Amino acid sequence: MRVFIAILVGLIGGFILGIALSSIIGIIGMTIFHQPIGIKFLPYYTALICAVIVPIIDQKNK
Structure with missing residues (x-):
């Protein structure tokens, strides 16, 4: 559940x-x-990158 919230x-x-x-x-x-x-679709790219990075950082800090 925690990983889902982080994503x-x-x-x-x-x-x-x-x-x-x-x-x-x-x-x-x-x-x-x-x-x-500008960069086309930048918000979508950053959303995907952050959806991967945030759970990784959360697991390291746990």
């Missing part, structure tokens, strides 16, 4: 982190290059 927290937190990173990259691109830049 859900990783998915939700990673998605939010991806949205924030995407926004920051877009702002920097508009400021420096005067055109929008």
Whole structure:
């Protein structure tokens, strides 16, 4: 059950982190290059990465 909760927290937190990173990259691109830049599907990638990393870190800290 603890692993399942860690995966859900990783998915939700990673998605939010991806949205924030995407926004920051877009702002920097508009400021420096005067055109929008970004990584396609970044929130989904970060959600998957965090869904793997968070349970691993949780098991090490347990």
